[in-house]
Amino acid sequence: MTRLSHYLLPTEKQPPADAEALSHKLLVRAGMIRQVGAGLWSWLPAGWRVHQKAVQIIREEIDAIGGQEMLMPVLNPAEIWQRSGRYDAIGGELFRLKDRRGADMVLAMTHEEIVTTHIAQVVRSYRDLPQILYHFQIKERDEPRPRAGVLRTREFIMKDSYTFDRDAAGLDVGYEKHRVAYDKIFDRCGLEWYRVDSDVGMMGGTGAHEYMAPCPAGENDVALAPGYAANVEVATATAKPVQLPPALDAPAEEATPGLTTVAQVAEALGVPAGALIKAYPVIVGEDELRLVLVRGDHRVNDVKLANALGASFRPAQASEFAERIGPAGYIGPVGTDVPILLDSALDGDSYISGANKADAHLRGVKPGRDFAFTEADVRSVEVGDTVDGHEIRIEPAIEIGNIFKLGTRYSVPLGASYLDESGTAQPVWMGSYGIGPARIAAAAVEQFADEKGISWPRALSPFDVHLVGLGKPDTEEFALAERLYDELRAAGLDVVYDDRTLGPGAKFADAELLGVPLRLTIGRRTLEAGEIETQVRRGRETGSIGLEGAAQAAADLWATLP
Amino acid sequence: MTRLSHYLLPTEKQPPADAEALSHKLLVRAGMIRQVGAGLWSWLPAGWRVHQKAVQIIREEIDAIGGQEMLMPVLNPAEIWQRSGRYDAIGGELFRLKDRRGADMVLAMTHEEIVTTHIAQVVRSYRDLPQILYHFQIKERDEPRPRAGVLRTREFIMKDSYTFDRDAAGLDVGYEKHRVAYDKIFDRCGLEWYRVDSDVGMMGGTGAHEYMAPCPAGENDVALAPGYAANVEVATATAKPVQLPPALDAPAEEATPGLTTVAQVAEALGVPAGALIKAYPVIVGEDELRLVLVRGDHRVNDVKLANALGASFRPAQASEFAERIGPAGYIGPVGTDVPILLDSALDGDSYISGANKADAHLRGVKPGRDFAFTEADVRSVEVGDTVDGHEIRIEPAIEIGNIFKLGTRYSVPLGASYLDESGTAQPVWMGSYGIGPARIAAAAVEQFADEKGISWPRALSPFDVHLVGLGKPDTEEFALAERLYDELRAAGLDVVYDDRTLGPGAKFADAELLGVPLRLTIGRRTLEAGEIETQVRRGRETGSIGLEGAAQAAADLWATLP
Known part of the structure; x- marks a missing residue:
């Protein structure tokens, strides 16, 4: 029973002044969400229906792979986060507070600590494994820049x-089950999506994939080629080749007075930027100076670099490297004793680099001959790079899900072990798998909306059919709309019925804004022609169905929609 | 698909050492909940099923009265709680924290502030009212003594x-809808319950009822008589009569050296305690001294007294009243200029009271003649009091729901108004209605458990049928249990199937602990006798059904259970 005359659907003509993302604008304008504070939102009734449609699809697919639904609390004692190490490792994103007795508490960002603690309490033997546990629960994260x-x-x-599994092979099985379930979930939600290799990030662990929904509002960049998809944070590709200058027997100095940037030096020497070596001094850990080299037209990728270093790092200040390497703007790998990490794309034999003295560069620098190095892939991929001969493209996307192989990252510090068949204690192997229903809803708006409003996939739409009655109470067409409302519901459709006393323009505008897949309109023309006007929201094509058997015809048409 | 061989049901023989309440012991022992910290619990899979059964019943009944489900956040900007006045009015129960920018935040205990803010944003005209909005959401309350x-x-x-309504009459309609819905919810949950008059408490407002489930672990005391039920916080009854000493023309002094308690004075003077006036000096607001009088055998009720005073109060220190009234232990109403509030049960004409000097009391004190007063009902009811001639009894109970008429308590400070038909701004009239599904689950345990474990009402049980297979794999009875498992599910029953390699004793103990309404056992005897043993959990009566058509017979039997 959803009559708009009695339903809270506060549509708006204008989006919020600060809104940039399409989903932000349209979900507010369609009366589906309202802001409470920075990064804090309420779901109004129509929006909550969409959210819960996504929730139910997820629940069904996780149940289907043997997931057991439960609930763990948001408020956590800080102590278990201290034991896992994340209390100190995570910065301002983790909400910290004290309770009335002064005990340190946190608001959970995820639930590895709690769930591992439970498993440590209750799992004793190999017979108790494997287990798949899940919940839908609030997460709190103090984002520095809430947006969109x-x-x-x-x-x-x-x-x-x-x-929770006995070993790595068991984890692989649980991980693969989730991969299959996630694929089904996003297909059922009607989204365009892909699964990409990703970094393990703050979760720790040994492997990860992200599910991405491509759209302009996406915060993530994804590198794509036929058969290949990866978050640019971890993407690897073959660099676009570059024309290097002739090789020399030994490096030769060139005067480059006042030329401190790659662009300036490349132009002055008449070479492409890719013929230069860009030197990036970093401090690893407390105070270890390292020099990272990438091609002049490439950028260091912080995530890949941290993974290659196996440690966190920060850029070095000029005062920290000038003495051991050279003056800022003119540094290079030749003649320094600082350990060098060379990006794998620097595979040529004649580069230009800083000469480690002011106003000078070197030509003909050859890695290996002129300096020692260790090698790793530490650059960000670029448009024009290739994978298996195919040029990659880079697209923005929303992260809508992620799956992580945690291994024993949490089970060891939190004491989750079991006795194997020989009676020996073994750590439990874990995986962790997240999906945000709100992002699924927002991604669907971003991917399918048009200039009139939202166009929900059938699986996520708050309602199946939007019935617009144009007649005033006490008219024949009003009575007909009431009757059809009953018949559509009897045919198993979830109907939102616009019975308000508003003009056709306002009702149609609200319907196109709300984005229900199928609109049916009943007005005086319906009586005259014996037909009900239909509009399929995706594409906005109109048509008609006969009054006789209209409910079944509408249900049949609806079943064909995306 | 629930096979105990693959299900997380960590049953325990012993309850937690600190557990006193039956529901605490049994929900832990049955593997349904686990503690995370003080007052913080996880629901394990079987427990979560119970919780969600209660949730779904609530959802259906609130939907049926036109409720629109939504979701509001737990993390709230402190500012709106400051505007409503609750930020200062509520003490340590309200979790307060700062975000990374130093902004004051709170964790919501309820959602009046947020929902009223939304209504203030989106409701404009009388046409937008009434509305019923609801959500299921985490509440955070820093209880001083989490328990049970x-x-x-x-x-x-x-x-x-x-x-949200246009006026008080509209609120009455919304309130009555909820009363009816709540009655249905608790009936459907299979609980013993009653609805009682209650205090409005921290919610503010103009009227309230509580729903109570009687059981020994209850924290609330409820006064009951035929046709009457009220929280003792607000209960009113006719006091049990007391034999007063003969009236005098004027108060007469009696020496009572060292006798400072009601019991001592009553014994010394040979009168019942109810013949004395107990004087209770209080400080109202900042520093206003008042003297409250109740019968010697009665107790002041803090909630009723605060309501009668229309303000908060605290007991006065001896140093605060000695000068204006008299020495502690000997104070009374005669001869003081402090304003007096007389409890209505002091309706006789010859009491004993303190003489306002050391070691002396007065006989024959007559209210009205010997001192002026205002009158109010400020005492707690006692066993032996009567309502309409019926003696009341007082029972412990769990509060499982409450409904409040808020009136304009929140809409005025938070600016929720609408334009009436004449275009005049009017405040929205509000009601607020809470139910805790966890308490419903715990109350059901408390009310129906026996020495073997839990006995769920059918509507709340995690499963419909508990199928115990006693055969080892590769036996004929094992194959039969597997077949019946499929057939029972095909008959529409939600079955938990104990397919573990455990002995009959352990399996039966777990089944009786878990509390599913109907247990079916398949072992060698089943094959020999052609019958399946049944046990109805409530009362533990055993019986049998024939193998032929067993699934339907089980479904039929199940449908008759409470």
């Missing part, structure tokens, strides 16, 4: 599931 | 709904 409506918020619901 | 498992916790899910 419900895309990046400080509080949101996440489905997080956790697998 | 999930009965009093610091984090729990509550269904809170809110009605």
Whole structure:
């Protein structure tokens, strides 16, 4: 029973002044969400229906792979986060507070600590494994820059599931089950999506994939080629070749007075930027100076570099490297004793680099001959790079899900072990798997909206059919709309019925804004022609169905929609 | 698909050492909940099923009265709680924290502030009212004494709904709808319950009822008589009569050296305690001294007294009243200029009271003649009091729901108004309605458990049928149990199937602990006798059904259970 005359659907003509993302604008304008504070949102009734449609699809697919639904609390004693190490490792994103007795508490960002603690309490033997546990629960994250409506918020619901297995092979099985379930979930939600290799990030662990929904509002960049998809944070590709200058027997100095940037030096020497070596001095750990080299037209990728270093790092200040390397703007690998990490794309034999003295560069620098190095892939991929001979493209996308192989990252510090068949204690192997229903909803808006409003996939739409009655009470067409409302519901459709006393323009505008897949209109023309006007929201094509058997015809048409 | 061989059901023989309440002991022992910290609990899979059964019943009944489900955040900007006045009015129960920018935040205990803010944003005209909004959401309350498992916790899910109406008459309609819905909810949950008059408490407003489930673990005391039920916080009854000493023309002094208690004076003077006036000096607001009088055998009721005073109060120190009234232990109403509030049960004409000097009391004190007063009902009812001639009894109970008429308590400070038909701005009239599904689950345990374990009402049980297979794999009875498992599910029953390699004793003990209404056992005897043993959990009566058509017979039997 959803009559708009009695339903809270506060549509707006104008989007919020600060809204940039399409989903932010349209979800507010369609009366589906309202802001409470920075990064804090309420879901109004129509929006909540969409959210819960996504929730139910997720629940069904996780149940289907043997997931057991439960609930763990948001408020956590800080102590278990201290034991896992994340209390100190995570910065301002983690909400910290004290309770009335002064005990340190945190608001959970995810639930590895709690769920692992439970498993440590209750799992004793190999017979108790494997297990798949999951819940839908609020997450709290003090995002430095909440943005884009419900895309990046400080509080949101996440489905997080956790697998517990006897060994790495068991984890692979649980991980693969989730991969298959996630593929089904995003297909059922009607989204365009892809699964990409990703970094393990703050979760720790040994492997990870992200699910991405491409759209302009996406915060992530994804590198794509036929058969290849990866977050640019971890993407690897073959660099676009570059024309190097002739090789020399030994490096030769060139005067480059006042030329401190790659562009300036390349132009002055008449070479492409890619013929230069860009030197990037970093401090690893407390105070270890290292020199990272990438091609002049490439950029260091912080995530890949941290993984290659196996440690966190920061850029070095000029005062920290000038003495051991050279003056800022003119540094290079030749003649320094600082350990060098060379990006794998620097595979030529004649580069230009800083000469480690002011106003000079070197020509003909050859890695290996002129300096020692260790090698790793530490650059960000670029448009024009190739994978298996195919040029990659880079697209923005929303992260809508992620799956992590945690291994024993949490089970060891939190004491989750079991006795194997020989009676020996072994750590439990874990995986962690997240999905944000709010992002699924926002991604669907971003991918399918047009200039009139939202166009929901059938699986996520708050209602199946939007019935617009144009007649005033006490008219024949009003009575007909009431009757059809009953018949459509009897045919198993979830109907929102616009019975308000508003003009056709306002009703049609609200319907196109709300984005229900099929609109049916009943007015005086319906009586005259014996037909009901239909509009399929995706593409806005209109048509008609006969009054006789209209409910079944509408149900049949609806079943064909995306 | 629930096979205990693959299900996380960590049953325990012993309850937690600190557990007192039956529901605390049994929900832990049955593997349904586990503690995370003080007042913080996780629901394990079987427990979560119970919780969600209660949630779904609530959802259906609130939907049926036109409730629109939504979701509001737990993390709230402190500012709106400051505007409503609750930021200062509520003490340590309200979790307060700062975000990374130093902004004051709170964790919501209820959602009046947020929902009223939304209504203030989106409701413009009388045409937009009435509305009923609700959500299921985490509440955070820093309870000073979390206790009894999930009965009093610091984090729990509550269904809170809110009605928004044009006027007091509209509020009455929304309130009555909720009363009817709540009655149905608790009936459907299979609980013993009653609805009682209650205090409005921290919610503010103009009227309230509580729903109570009687059981020994209850924290609330409820006064009951035929046709009458009220929280003792607000209960009113006719006092049990007391034999007063003969009236005098004027008060006469009696020496009572060293006798400072009601019991001592009553014994010394040979009168019942009820013949004395107990004087209770209080400080109202900042520093206003008042003297409250109740019968010697009665107790002042703090809630009723605060309501009668219309203000908060505290007991006065001896140093604060000695000069204006008299020495502690000997104070009374005669001869003081302090304003007097007389409890209505002091309706006789010859009492004994303190003489306002040391070691002396007065006989024959007559209210009205010997001192002026205002009158109010400020005492707690006692066993032996009567309502309409019926003696009351007082029972412990769990509060499982409450409904409040808020009136304009929140809409005025938070600016929720609408334009009436004449275009005049009017405040929205509100009601607020809470239910805790966790308390419903705990109350059901308390009310129906026996020495073997839990006995769920059918509507709340995690499963419909508990199928115990006693055969080892590769036996004929094992194959039969597997077949029946399929057939029972095909008959529409939700089955938990104990397919573990455990002995009959352990399996039966777990089944009786878990409390599913109907247990079916398949072992060698089944094959020999052609019958399946049944046990109805409530009462533990055993019986049997024939193998032929067993699934339907089980479904039929199940449908008759409470």
